[in-house]
Amino acid sequence: MSFLIQQTIIYTIPLLIVALAGIFAERSGVINLALEGTMIFGAFIGVLFINISQANGWFQKENAQLLLILTMAVSAFFGALFSLLLSFAAVNMKANQTISGTALNMLSPALTLFFISVITNQNVLSMYEGDAASWFMLKRSDFGFEATESLNFFESTFLIRNYLTTYICIAIYIILSVILYRTKFGLRLRSCGENPHASDSLGINVKKMRYIGTTISGALAGMGGFVFSLTTANASATGDVAGFGFLALAVMIFGNWNPISVAGAAFLFGLFKCIAAAYATIDINGDGVFTLAQLGISTNLYRMLPYVITLVVLAFTSKHSRAPKAEGIPYDKSKR
Amino acid sequence: MQNKKLFSKGRNLLQKDSAKSLLASLLSVLIGIFAGALLVLIIAVFDKDITIGHGFEAVKLIFFGVLSKGRAESGEILFGFSGVNIGNMLFRATPIIMTGLSVSFAFKSGLFNIGAPGQYLIGTAATLITALSIPSTLVPPVIIWILAFLSGMLFGALWGVIPGVFRAYLGINEVLSSIMTNWIAANLVTWVFENSPFRNGAESGKVGYIMKTSANSVTTAKLGLDRIFEGSQVNAGIIVSCLAAVVIYVIISKTTLGFELKACGNNRLAAEYAGIKGKNRIVLAMAVAGGLAGGGAALYYLSGNTEFFWSTYQSLPTEGFNGIPVALLALSNPLGVIFSGCFMSALSIAGQQLKNFTAYNENITSIVIAVIVYLSAFSLILRNLFSKRKLRQEKSTSFPVNLAKREIEAEERQAQE
Numbered sequence: 001m002s003f004l005i006q007q008t009i010i011y012t013i014p015l016l017i018v019a020l021a022g023i024f025a026e027r028s029g030v031i032n033l034a035l036e037g038t039m040i041f042g043a044f045i046g047v048l049f050i051n052i053s054q055a056n057g058w059f060q061k062e063n064a065q066l067l068l069i070l071t072m073a074v075s076a077f078f079g080a081l082f083s084l085l086l087s088f089a090a091v092n093m094k095a096n097q098t099i100s101g102t103a104l105n106m107l108s109p110a111l112t113l114f115f116i117s118v119i120t121n122q123n124v125l126s127m128y129e130g131d132a133a134s135w136f137m138l139k140r141s142d143f144g145f146e147a148t149e150s151l152n153f154f155e156s157t158f159l160i161r162n163y164l165t166t167y168i169c170i171a172i173y174i175i176l177s178v179i180l181y182r183t184k185f186g187l188r189l190r191s192c193g194e195n196p197h198a199s200d201s202l203g204i205n206v207k208k209m210r211y212i213g214t215t216i217s218g219a220l221a222g223m224g225g226f227v228f229s230l231t232t233a234n235a236s237a238t239g240d241v242a243g244f245g246f247l248a249l250a251v252m253i254f255g256n257w258n259p260i261s262v263a264g265a266a267f268l269f270g271l272f273k274c275i276a277a278a279y280a281t282i283d284i285n286g287d288g289v290f291t292l293a294q295l296g297i298s299t300n301l302y303r304m305l306p307y308v309i310t311l312v313v314l315a316f317t318s319k320h321s322r323a324p325k326a327e328g329i330p331y332d333k334s335k336r
Numbered sequence: 337m338q339n340k341k342l343f344s345k346g347r348n349l350l351q352k353d354s355a356k357s358l359l360a361s362l363l364s365v366l367i368g369i370f371a372g373a374l375l376v377l378i379i380a381v382f383d384k385d386i387t388i389g390h391g392f393e394a395v396k397l398i399f400f401g402v403l404s405k406g407r408a409e410s411g412e413i414l415f416g417f418s419g420v421n422i423g424n425m426l427f428r429a430t431p432i433i434m435t436g437l438s439v440s441f442a443f444k445s446g447l448f449n450i451g452a453p454g455q456y457l458i459g460t461a462a463t464l465i466t467a468l469s470i471p472s473t474l475v476p477p478v479i480i481w482i483l484a485f486l487s488g489m490l491f492g493a494l495w496g497v498i499p500g501v502f503r504a505y506l507g508i509n510e511v512l513s514s515i516m517t518n519w520i521a522a523n524l525v526t527w528v529f530e531n532s533p534f535r536n537g538a539e540s541g542k543v544g545y546i547m548k549t550s551a552n553s554v555t556t557a558k559l560g561l562d563r564i565f566e567g568s569q570v571n572a573g574i575i576v577s578c579l580a581a582v583v584i585y586v587i588i589s590k591t592t593l594g595f596e597l598k599a600c601g602n603n604r605l606a607a608e609y610a611g612i613k614g615k616n617r618i619v620l621a622m623a624v625a626g627g628l629a630g631g632g633a634a635l636y637y638l639s640g641n642t643e644f645f646w647s648t649y650q651s652l653p654t655e656g657f658n659g660i661p662v663a664l665l666a667l668s669n670p671l672g673v674i675f676s677g678c679f680m681s682a683l684s685i686a687g688q689q690l691k692n693f694t695a696y697n698e699n700i701t702s703i704v705i706a707v708i709v710y711l712s713a714f715s716l717i718l719r720n721l722f723s724k725r726k727l728r729q730e731k732s733t734s735f736p737v738n739l740a741k742r743e744i745e746a747e748e749r750q751a752q753e
Contacts, residue, residue, distance in 0.1 A: 033511070085710070089710065089713055089714055093713075093714035094714070095713040095714035096713050096714075098448055098450070098511050099448075099660070099664065099709065099712065099713035100710060100713040100714075102450065102657070102660055102709065103706050103707075103709035103710035103712075103713060104706070104710070106657060106661075106702060106705060106706035106709060107702075107703060107706030107707065107710065109702070110699045110700075110702030110703045110705075110706055111699075111703055111706075113697075113699045113702075114375075114696075114697060114699035114700060114702075114703060117697045117699065118379060118383065118695075118696070118697070240650065240651060242650045242651075243519055243522075243650065243651075243652075246515050246518075246519060247519075249512070249515065250515075250516060253512060298527055298530075300523050300524070300526055300527035300530065300649065301527070303523045303649055304519075304520055304523035304524065304527075307516045307517075307519045307520045307523075308516075308520060310516050311502075311513060311516045311517070311520070314502070314506075314508050314512065314513065314516075315502065315506055315508070318506045318507055318508050
């Protein structure tokens with residue numbers, strides 16, 4: 001059971017944080033189709049930063065958690081930088097946001113792979129030394145548990161063998177959701193995605209708000225990309241995040257742009273991803289019977305289900321969809 | 337006098353929207369290529385292993401890669417007519433001309449077909465299954481080829497219909513539903529082939545691939561093209577895709593159906609008011625777009641010497657996505673798609689040359705293409721750079737809609753004259 005929960009968490013967290021990235025951009029009125037590309041870029045920058053820090057001996061294994069937090073910040077920063085390309089096209093140039101997003105989704109893997117092969121002469125960039133689990137996973141010693149001490153369910157599931165990134169991401173998710181939905185700033189940002197002309201008439205700078213929304217979105221997606229590569233790909237960058245950016249978009253739509261529903265959707269989709277990845281070895285109630293493997297359902301079905309469910313949900317809820325009304329429409333002051 | 341007349345004619349030509357759009361496209365291509373060249377030079381400056389001379393060599397390859405003949409013994413890269421490169425360029429252009437047509441056709445109807453990769457994948461699966469499962473001992477290979485091609489188009493079309501129906505009858509943005517259908521296709525194709533007998537178990541280490549269709553003696557005819565471009569993979573597929581471009585051009589600009597589609601793309605409500613069945617037309621447009629993408633896949637994999645990596649669940653085929661830049665560069669003109677498709681594949685040949693002969697790698701061409709798409713997204717601004725007139729208020733929300741609108745306006749103007 002702890003294994004199932006831990007694996008689900010691993011897949012849920014990147015979805016959660018990147019879906020929030022999508023919410024921030026869309027609530028401010030910009031469709032961020034480039035989430036996938038930003039994740040790829042963030043993952044690359046994060047791994048590169050770890051690699052360089054290790055190579056130069058800036059951090060030893062004892063300070064690994066510090067390095068982890070710093071790397072999250074660095075990949076968030078570069079994710080934000082990358083997203084400026086989108087906000088420039090969408091806000092200043094009034095470009096078609098779908099096409100610019102697609103362009104960035106093409107640019108990011110190309111740029112990343114180009115640099116990776118210039119740096120390493122291979123198609124993958126990994127940590128300079130050690131692996132993600134031995135460096136960054138939380139261990140018994142981090143909580144002062146003895147090696148032989150028996151742990152209760154909570155301790156063995158949520159403390160050891162987790163990553164610190166999980167809890168940082170959850171904290172960020174809660175804080176930013178509260179900011180977006182319970183503060184004056186959040187209200188203003190959301191108003192730009194619903195009725196930018198009304199916001200403008202009340203003295204809100206729509207362009208600035210959209211820049212802020214998209215930049216926060218880029219930062220979150222860049223960080224999410226690094227978290228994804230850390231927890232699922234052993235901190236390596238390959239110019240690919242296996243469609244997680246698009247899955248996060250699906251999570252956002254499924255969750256109807258609402259943080260609580262999105263969290264639920266992210267958990268559901270994370271569970272599917274986890275089952276697809278490890279269903280043959282999951283023992284739900286610990287009786288030694290691998291129930292899911294015995295069901296004999298193809299792993300491909302589990303992989304496919306999130307997208308199918310999203311499509312079906314879209315079909316049934318399109319009438320009540322709470323998508324921001326002005327998303328994807330460049331703001332033009334002269335049109336009221 | 338004559339001169340003056342000619343001059344004013346030339347100026348009128350420049351004033352035309354289509355000419356301006358063409359210039360805007362060329363400008364984005366140039367900026368894209370220069371961005372790639374700049375990146376190459378920057379790397380040359382900072383990387384100790386790469387000298388500036390090598391950097392310039394690479395830049396030359398980016399511009400003229402398709403004419404490269406490899407390194408001479410003196411170490412210099414030679415340029416000239418290369419049958420292999422140009423033949424391969426045409427071969428690789430074949431599928432992206434088709435996906436480019438797919439995206440263009442949808443654009444004309446006001447739809448953004450980002451679902452081309454999924455349609456391409458489904459088309460691939462249908463084509464391969466048909467081509468490999470009908471025994472060539474019983475049925476002549478030509479018939480199998482035609483059946484396989486048609487099934488690729490049919491299944492591509494079916495896959496295109498899904499987002500079309502969602503858009504027409506439920507009002508769901510086709511971009512969102514296409515993203516979902518893309519990934520469903522990616523998983524579905526993996527599922528279909530996972531334990532299938534179509535995997536190439538005969539050759540060792542090839543079980544990750546599907547058998548070549550030549551295993552069932554199904555190959556696209558060469559029609560002597562291989563003699564013109566010796567040593568390349570070119571085949572009659574390129575002719576089929578060019579024919580498809582002509583057919584689509586005729587449909588869009590010469591038939592009632594094309595007019596109705598453009599009308600729907602321009603303003604669906606107005607079109608419906610005029611008696612056009614808008615919903616029906618949207619579904620039809622997506623079906624044709626899907627069929628074209630599926631047909632592109634069929635042409636690529638029926639060549640007989642291409643292998644399909646069937647475990648597609650983690651990535652979507654680039655040929656599908658490359659339809660988007662091809663269509664954007666051609667400004668959705670089906671005949672222009674032939675040229676922009678060839679240009680894109682020339683770029684990818686250049687990338688291959690870079691990988692073979694320099695310290696750089698082929699990803700530089702993807703960067704160039706991405707920059708071009710990025711610039712095409714705000715081509716409206718670029719276009720206005722060429723315009724001396726005061727800018728008309730133009731609704732910049734959606735590029736395809738504007739494109740259709742502009743065409744209709746141009747036609748009206750012509751009619752008035």
